[in-house]
Amino acid sequence: MKIAPTMWMALLALSFHAHAALEITEFSANSDDRALDEDGESADWIELWNGGNSPLSTAGYALTDERSDPTKWLLPDYRLDPGEFLLVFASGKDRSDPNSELHAGFSLEASRGYLALIAPDGTTAVSAFEYPRQFYGFSFGAGGYHENPTPGASNGPVDFTGFVRDTSFNLDRGFYEDPILVEIATSTEGAEIYYTTDATVPSRVNGMLYTGPVPITTTTVLRAVATKPGLVSSNVDTQTYIFPADVIRQPAAPPGAPGTWGVDNSVAQGATNQPRPADYEMDPRIITQFGAQAVLDALRHHPTISVVLEPDDLWNESRDPANGGIYPNPYGGTRDQFVPGQGEPRDWERPASAEFIGFPKVPSRQVDCGIRIGGNYARHPNRYKHHLRLTFRRKYGAGTLKAPLFSRTGVDSFDNLILRGGNSESWTFPASAGNGTTTRANVQYLRDQFYKDAQVAMGHLSANQEYFHLYLNGLYWGFYTLIERIDGHFLSQHLGGEPDDYDAFKQSDTLIDGDRRAWDGMFRISRGNMASSRSYEVIRGLLDIDNFIDYVLFNFWAGTADWRNNWRAGRRREEGAGFMFFMWDGERGLGDRWPRNFDFNSSGTNREWPVHATELHHNLKANPEYLIRFADRLNKHFFNNGVLTPENAAALYNARAEEIRPSLVAESARWGDRSRPNAPYTTQNEWQDMLDFMNEEFFPGRLAVFLNQLRAGGVYPISRAPVFSQHGGQVPGGYNLELSSTAGQVYLTTDGSDPRLVGGAISPSARRAGNLVIDSPTMVRARVLRNGEWSAITEATFLTGVPASSGNLVISEILYNPEGPSEDGEFIELLNISDEEINLAGVRFEDGIQYAFGAGDRLAPGQRLVLTPNEYTGLLANGGEPLSLLAYDGTVIRSFRFDDGAPWAESADGDGFSLVLADPASNPDPGLPQNWLPSFAPGGTPAGSDAVAYQPGMNLLGHALGPQPLAVRVEDEQVVMEVRRSLTGGGVSLEIETSPDLENWSGGEAVFAGFGSHSGGYVTMRWHLPPGEESAYARVRLSSGQP
Secondary structure, eight states: OEEOSOOOOOOOEEEEOTTOSEEEEEEESSOOTTSBOTTSOBOEEEEEEEOSSSOEEOTTOEEESOTTOTTSEEOOOOEEOTTOEEEEEEBSOOBOOTTSOEEOSSBOOSSSEEEEEEOTTSSOEEEEEEEOOOOTTOEEETTEEESSOOTTSOOOOOSBSEEOOOOEESSOSEEOSSOEEEOEEESSTTOEEEEESSSSOOBTTBSEEOOSOEEEOSSEEEEEEEEOTTEEOOOOEEEEEEOHHHHTTOOSSOTTOOSEEEEOOBSSSOOOOSEEEOOOOOOHHHHHHHOHHHHHHHHHHSOEEEEEOOHHHHHOOOOOTTTOOTTTOTTOTTSSSBOTTOOOOGGGOEEEEEEEEEETTEEEEEEEEEEEEEOSGGGOTTTOSOEEEEEOOTTTSOSSEEOOOOSSOOOOEESEEEEEOOGGGSTTOSOOSOTTSOOGGGOOSOHHHHHHHHHHHTTOOOOOEEEEEEEETTEEEEEEEEEEOOSHHHHHHHHOSOGGGEEEEETTTEEEESOSHHHHHHHHHHTSOTTSHHHHHHHHTTBOHHHHHHHHHHHHHHTOSSGGGSOEEEEESSTTOOBEEEOOOOOSOSSOSSSOOSOOOOSSGGGOOTTSHHHHHHHHTTSHHHHHHHHHHHHHHHSTTOTTSHHHHHHHHHHHHHHHTTTHHHHHHHHTTSSOTTSOOOTTTHHHHHHHHIIIIIHHHHHHHHHHHHHHTTOSOSSOOOEESSOSEEOOTTEEEEEEOSSSEEEEESSSOOSBOTTSOBOTTOEEOSEEEEOSOEEEEEEEEETTEEOOOEEEEEEOSOBOOTTTEEEEEEEOSOSSSOOTTOEEEEEEOSSSOEEOTTOEEEESSBEEOOTTOEEOTTOEEEEOTTTSBSOOOTTEEEEEEEOTTSOEEEEEEEESSTTSOGGGTTSSOOEEESSGGGOOOTTSGGGEEEOSSTTOOTTSOSOEEOOTTSOHHHHHEEEEEEEEEEETTEEEEEEEEESSEESEEEEEEEESSSSSOEESOSEEEEEEEEETTEEEEEEEOOOOSSOOEEEEEEEESOO
């Protein structure tokens, strides 16, 4: 067995005050359900004990998990007799009533951390722990771990004095073409490693003892654990090695896989009560038709997730929740038959490993989690390719998954993830062509994704999504979509606060998180006199009107058939925060009928489903202010280059289609013959036919039909909105804007107000429109008034002067993770680096945060502008995320991703420092971490700068670099060059150049590796120098724009 030469020794630093009577004797930082609090919830806990001979009071004592804050949570006045215990929950709930259960205002870190009991003097640590990693269900005390915690009672003997260090592998999970030898190691001396290759969990009694490298010649799941008597075993590490050349030959009967997947005993849709034959084969006909290389390429065209669980947990056909497998029991085996809407029993959740391979921001990551079958009708036994759901709980490993899995935003914390198989948007769907029904002939694998894409493009929050290929226990399982689950955790990650701050609902009027008061009140009021302006104002405080209208509009336009059974809604539980509706499971729309058509009407009275968006809409349309806003939002999105104009909607849809086309070759090989064995579905038959229908008929023809449906329903004006000769954008000074209308009088404003007053009167600020001369940045808003009926509004911003661009505007400072729990201190700063005033009108942030500048916003030469959370929507992600700053015409001013880990400055991650763009006047690439320095002091310098500009005559080296500015060292056979840089030496660019001969120098070959020490106004920057010949040279090149 290979053992690393060093052994981990220091488990615990424990100190006791010499005269202490009160002390911490046991605590749990990774609790199971054996110690529930008064709310019925599992929480960390801390056990205190009076070890003295006299009663004592806890008044003045404090508990803390931070050295810098010794009195973080003060204990109340509580009497403890000699030998008596006191239990304090470390739940973060902050309850200090001595007559009730005590809850500290912090929780404990399970990975490792600090815990101390502080004496009444506020500084002396009566007992303090620098504790190591904590394990689920174990407690910790003086000497080590207790497998059977005893909160509130005397401790038993220590079961384990420490833990075995994790296993490591010389080769990482991923794709391989040639046979490999995998070495497994642990740094714990004397430990033994056991491994398996059949997906079972290895242990001393299961698997093989590691004695040398493991040969891997085909797709293999390798699992390993390190054990040693007296120590807690390491966790089980899982590595999936994928050989695509073998995957495309996946047989109909893989070794160890069962021949059936339970029984089809569903209530509806043609139960057979017969065993479900298993389906594993990669269809050789598809390999031949498309060519092996196309299928091999398909398997790597998108990221991969490999899920591994005990084979019995996956395949066992027992209907007993204690030992049945999830795949033969998709509906929960204790039921006699499948019942839609009765799913996801938690007692059928099974422990699993999930590996994320090839994600754009996460090349390789493994996490222990739970897995269960997901969805509603997607559980049906005749679906075969089921949705799955990953859950992240302490009992499996980390309580949340922290990884930036999605390319669209930087949200990186998840407690649930949906692995969506497609259901009726999959070739495994059982229904073939039938009159008026959803059918396999219309499958596109992108409708639900397009629904969410459109919601984001319309300016709203929606669940992140990412396509990927799934493997189950090493078997290729097809093409899936990774989706965020919408609940309180989702809302808090995107909008700030805590999960408990939110109310969240889903179909069937089901509460997910929070409480029902605002939700039920909103529907109750909507069922009253909605013609009343007062009632409508109350509704506006409970419902995000623009989000709601856009949600309804899209579903009406898309002809969504089943949205009463597929929706999500949520709000922050605070005054004025309205419910937002979210696209969810949008499979049945966009021409998904047989025969194909684009005239389906989902806006009529037949869609007035109770406690649903359609009921709210039909109730609210009694109010004229709702109707005019409805018309305004329609005009915004469906006209004037809006998101859902025929051309733009088609472009958004086709972008998804072309993204997935290559990967669908692998899906076709895996599942194309499931429901039609004699003629497998491919991208060359019905899939392409449906795509052609969308482009040739649906997108060009749907809008006219849709408008007629809305007018017939009385929710869109007969009067058409005015048309501008140019719909906003850059114009020369003195531009003559023409406004036209087919009938009626045009009224316009240029002060940002509406020409129509609430109630329908003409605004005093409005004037009759003829032509309008544009001499300065101007927002023009116009409506047509005809026979007492107002049209929808047409609005556009016209720009004059110098527009903001990538050549004159930079993001100059970012404080994304301020010190302390609050995000209020975060900010983002812009800087005009030109010598002219620039016009910010129409400039907007789209990724990371959402904010749009108005018509009058300008920035003088050298001026800085700071945006804070009370001005923009969303929060800067603490784990880093993409930021996109766009010009008025949508061109990119800045688009890059900042991060919280190396090679980015890690002192900006929670220590209060900001990221400051180095030498912004040189307009450096913001995507390179070496172009961002940590701020001189915590809090950064919003609207200011720490840097002193370089001036001619200054000592350039002394200005830009610190004392002892250079060092070269060798680390793990890698040559590292360190440069000590001044945080106040502004106006200077720095580059590392290399040379083989001291004559020919070039930049760009040294690789920036991150930052080192950060103190005293200096920071160490580190570069890896490229491997050279026998001798090579490197130098620091400093340059300034000054002569």
